[in-house]
Amino acid sequence: MTDWATPADVDGLTGETVSVADIRKAQPFIELFAGTTTDSSDNGWISTYNMRQLQRATAYQTVWMLSRPDLFTHTDVQGVSQDGVSAQYSHVNAALLAPLAKRYIDRLSWKLQPLKARTRRPRFSGQPEFGSLDSAAADDDRAWMPYQK
Numbered sequence: 620m621t622d623w624a625t626p627a628d629v630d631g632l633t634g635e636t637v638s639v640a641d642i643r644k645a646q647p648f649i650e651l652f653a654g655t656t657t658d659s660s661d662n663g664w665i666s667t668y669n670m671r672q673l674q675r676a677t678a679y680q681t682v683w684m685l686s687r688p689d690l691f692t693h694t695d696v697q698g699v700s701q702d703g704v705s706a707q708y709s710h711v712n713a714a715l716l717a718p719l720a721k722r723y724i725d726r727l728s729w730k731l732q733p734l735k736a737r738t739r740r741p742r743f744s745g746q747p748e749f750g751s752l753d754s755a756a757a758d759d760d761r762a763w764m765p766y767q768k
Contacts, residue, residue: 621657622646623670624677632678637685645681649673652716653724669727676723683717690715 622642629637650656653673659665660673684690695714699706708714710721724730 621661622677623649623657623660623673624675624681628674629678629681632675633682635682635685637681641685642677642681645684646677648680648684648716649677649720649724652712652721653727654729666728669729672723672727676717676720679719679723680717683720 622639623646624642626637626639626642629635629642646657653676655665655673660670665673687693693714712721716724
């Protein structure tokens with residue numbers, strides 16, 4: 620397993636000294652919100668740009684988590700109000716994800732432009748069925764129609 624950030628990376632970006640163990644606690648959070656794993660980066664499936672985003676997200680998440688020792692045991696709440704003062708989270712996972720880590724994750728290429736799946740056009744009513752649309756032999760039996768979006 621390759622870590623997306625090293626202690627030297629974290630120190631260079633944040634000025635904080637952390638251990639490999641601290642990074643390995645933070646990395647699963649980044650994997651969860653980024654929608655990928657270190658296995659993908661080990662296989663070379665992640666671009667240099669995205670690797671840089673994941674490295675920075677991991678670094679900021681690591682430092683942020685150091686100031687939240689109860690992160691693994693805290694209770695989710697809908698709202699907090701004390702002495703007439705209340706706070707609203709900026710996003711649903713604000714209690715789990717560092718603000719700078721979220722910004723880097725939001726800039727991953729697959730988050731900016733999600734993959735789009737093409738769906739098969741529905742058949743027109745009354746159009747005869749001539750078998751598979753992928754069949755070259757059946758092409759001669761179909762009436763020509765212009766492409767419609």
